[in-house]
Amino acid sequence: MDIFRTKSITIMEHEAKTHSLKKTMGALDIILIGIGVIIGTGIFVLTGVAAAKYAGPGIMLSFVISGITCAFVCLAYAELASMVPIAGSAYTYTYTSLGEGIAWLVGWNLVLEYSVGASAVAGGWSAYTVGLLKSGGIDIPLALTAVPADGGIVNLPAVLVTLFMTFLLVLGVKESVTVNRVLVAIKLGAIFIFLLMAGPKVDVANWTPFMPFGFAGVSAGAAVIFFAYLGVDSIATAAEETRSPKRDMPIGIIGSLVVCTILYIAVAAVMTGVVPYYQLNNAEPVAYVLRNLGYNFGSALVGTGAICGLSTVLLVMMYAQTRVFFTMSRDGLIPSVLGKIHEKYRTPHVITIIVGVGVALISGFTPIGIVAEMCSIGTLFAFVIATIGVVVLRKTKPDMERPFRCPAVNIVVTLAVLCCFYIMYNLAFATWIRFFIWSAIGLVIYGMYGYSHSNLHENNKPNQK
Template identity: 70%
Template sequence: MNIFRTKDINLLHREVENHSLKRALGATDIVMMGIGVIIGTGIFVLTGVAAANFAGPGIMLSFALSSIACIFICLAYSELASSIPAAGSAYTYTYVAGGELLAWLVGWNLILEYSVGASAVAGGWSAYFVGILKSAGVELPQAITAVPYDGGIVNLPAVLIVLFITFVLVRGVKESATVNRWLVGVKLAAIFLFLLLAGPKVDATNWTPFLPYGVAGISAGASIIFFAYLGIDSLATAAEETRNPQRDMPIGIIVSLLICTVLYIAVSCVLTGVVPYGELNTAEPVTFVLRKLGYNFGSALVGTGAIAGLTTVCLVMIYAQTRAFFAMSRDGLIPPALCKVHPKYGSPHIITLIVGLTVAGIAGFTPIGLVAEMCNIGTLFAFTVATGCVLVLRRTQPNLKRPFRCPAPKIVVPLAMLSSLYIMSGLPAATWVRFAVWSLIGLAIYAVYGARNSRVGQTKAEDKIAA
């Protein structure tokens, strides 16, 4: 049994043709998905906390620094997505370049980002929803708005939003993209409303001192807000459902990153310019600032935009998890029956239902505060391995068709890997322990099922016998 066997790129292309998902997405859809998954808790939560505790008004530079690190990752992912346009994202790239065992570990740890992350976002969605109802004079009982650990029975709003998203995803990727477009539109409208109302109230004296925590505060702030960009890899999972992935995937990944970076910097500029940075240590800095300025109605509208924003993040994360599982089931590492595509909707409906119900269960009944931070380490591990695949494939498959080529790969790729490793190094020791335990569980499952049922392993064994 060769656990380091790689997947032949020609075999992958044949599998995509035989198990093809419906190609219904264009570059605009990928851009909107990018905005949908990147702009969420980052702009509505992390901006204020990072400014108050780490960078002050220098948070603007923190976003610039963080985006530079992320652009290295995006350039590497753009080459991989255009040259290997299949579902699975980092898992698939690693299978082709790094071997089966490493690919399994990447796919296993993506569960931490997608499923656990979606559950955490659903919990945040519920909190915003309950808060808006409370402001309107409607107070829901704790029994149906909190998990048992927090004194409730079930977090029903979190469960319902996940079930709604699951229904939309089962209906097909085009319908999902349409819902995502509308929600992204609401979210962007809320952000522009905030900039329109609060922008004229900026007082430049609030930007002094600009670096109250020193130059070190810029990098500290960047480490915190980098997590706002973690969902960027989920875009690559859509390659198999994109009409022209060689062209549309690089455009979607890079353009969505640039748009989100501009919006992040603009919002952080206005936030720190309207009120002293020390007052922004709140989980709702955008609505807090509007209320402080007397725009209570505007604050409610922006809160609605925040709900739309969290909905799109949850949608794209659940979508990405189903496509990662789709790729793994097609390879035989999890039961192949799970990759069945619905004859009418063209979506992997079985996997989608399983993921949706699982996420709904975690969001509704489990306190996920301790587990949610594992999203970061799982994603950063995938970033590190997947970006390294660019250099491996340049060496092992120099003739691979690359519609988009990462510029200066010997510089960009190491910088992408070092950026991810640097941020991983700052995570708590307890997170590393949980990461190790989670990985060992994954290795056990691979040994019991995946290694024995791998389609690549079976194919290579048959070829060896035939030879």
């Protein structure tokens, strides 16, 4: 049983041309997709929680640690994206370098990142929307805004926004990108309003003590807010729908990371400088800071920006999940009918609808707080495997064209792996247990279906005597 069989990049490119997705995006679109998915839950929700419970004002250092980790990963991803401009991200990169079995495991864990993560974001979107409507005098019954475990019947706003995003994704990437541009503009506007209004009110005395829980707290904070950087992986799933992926993908991946990290640190600095860190443990810390300063109108504007921000995160996470599944179906690891492309819209509509309905059901009926904690470990695992693949491909395919070459590749990859493991080490032990259980389930599915239905397995049958 050869679970380490690799797939030729040439074959992947041929299949991509045969079952092609529509190429509509440029470098700016990739940067905006990155900003769209990275800036959302991290700024609008997790920053306050991580500061209050773990890092204090040292949350700024937590973002630096996570940002540096992602910088190393991004340099490796940029080389991979320029070499292998195919949908699928870490799954695709692993298939070409480390083999099918490991690629399946990566793809299986990306489900945790995208589908479960999207469900969590949909729940957050619902909470902000319900809060904003309530402040405007519109009170929606609890039965329609909470899951059964929380005393409701269904989280209807979460279901509706998920189905709307599914509709956009079925229509096509161009339409989705246009919506993303508008929402990103509103979101960035809200962040700059916050910085302009709250920035002058910073009292540096609130930064003392800077690390009330010590460096261990800063490290734990980095593990918590790493959820904010999950979008780095999803950017690479857009490679096949980019007009010039070998140039645009490196620009988009690295550019979006730089912009987002700067904004994260700036917002964290202002928040903890205006309000004592221990007061930030709430679901809308940015809006809370402005209300605390008496800027109720500004708080409403930022709340609107938060809704837009979470909308873009939801859109891109669902987009990324559909592209990973699309690539896996093209490889035969899941039924190929799921990857059928719509004749008019040139989108994988079947898998998009399935993902949309699945995310809607999870967000509408399931309390996913515990499961959502697995998002970070699944993503970090994918990061580790994909970056190792860069070094492997340097050895196995040294002559292959690399429009972007990761500088000091051995050092960068080593640091990327060590940083990822350091953040994983700071995750809860229960999260590790769930991760191993989830991975074991994935391996069983691969053994029962994926291995025997793989295109590589089918192509090698005539030679097996």
